[in-house]
Amino acid sequence: MAARFMPDWVLGFTCGYISFRFVTGNIPLQSFTNKYASLLSAKYADASSKKLLNISQEMLYFMATFESENHMAIVKSYMFNCLNFTSRGRKRKIKTLFGSALNGQKKVITHEASIRGFKNFVFQLRADNKYNAPTGWNLTDEQGIDWLLDIYKTRVRVIDGF
Incomplete structure (x- = not known):
């Protein structure tokens, strides 16, 4: 069986979630990346x-280059949009008749492509507020991503970073 690679939206969403957890918590970034990568x-x-x-580091570095009232709101909006919309702005269907948006893909997404997508989103968000996550949006309310939610x-511990 051929190797399957992370879909771009799963990669972007995961790195956004790692960045969010790192900034809002007190655990090293490496602990999150090690734990989630192993799973x-x-x-x-x-x-x-x-x-x-x-x-994740490059996302955080990029956000440090501009002023914002709430950088984590940007990350949360990025996560919301990765999960709910395709790169072309269409509603993402997680479960389809013949598969799932969570299935691996044949093409590997590069580090550069992932960062480019994040930066593009940030510029779009700053130009138009329609890309903001809805008030009160919570990841646990999303349907069809039970495997990712698990x-x-x-639980991520500091020891996971070693």
């Missing part, structure tokens, strides 16, 4: 801690 690698061949760490709900 995601069961389904995706390219789920490495190094890849998740580099993308990963994100997994």
Whole structure:
């Protein structure tokens, strides 16, 4: 069986979630990337801690380059849009008749492509508020992503960073 790689939206969403948890918590970034990479690698061949760490760090570095009232609201909006819309702005269907948007894909998404997508989103969001996550949006309310939610709900400890 051919290797299957993380869909771009899963990669972006996961790195956004890692960045959010890192900033709002008190656990090292490496702990999140190690834990989530080990769990995601069961389904995706390219789920490495190094890849998740580099993308998450670059997201955080990029956000540090501009003023915002709430950088984490930007990350939350990015996560909402990754999960609910395709890159072309269409509503994402997680479960379809013949598969799932969570299924691995044949093409690997590069670090650069993932960061480019994040930066593009931030510029779109700053130009038009329609991309903001709805007030009160919560990841746990989303349907069809139970497998990912189980990963994100997994307890992350400082020791996971080693």
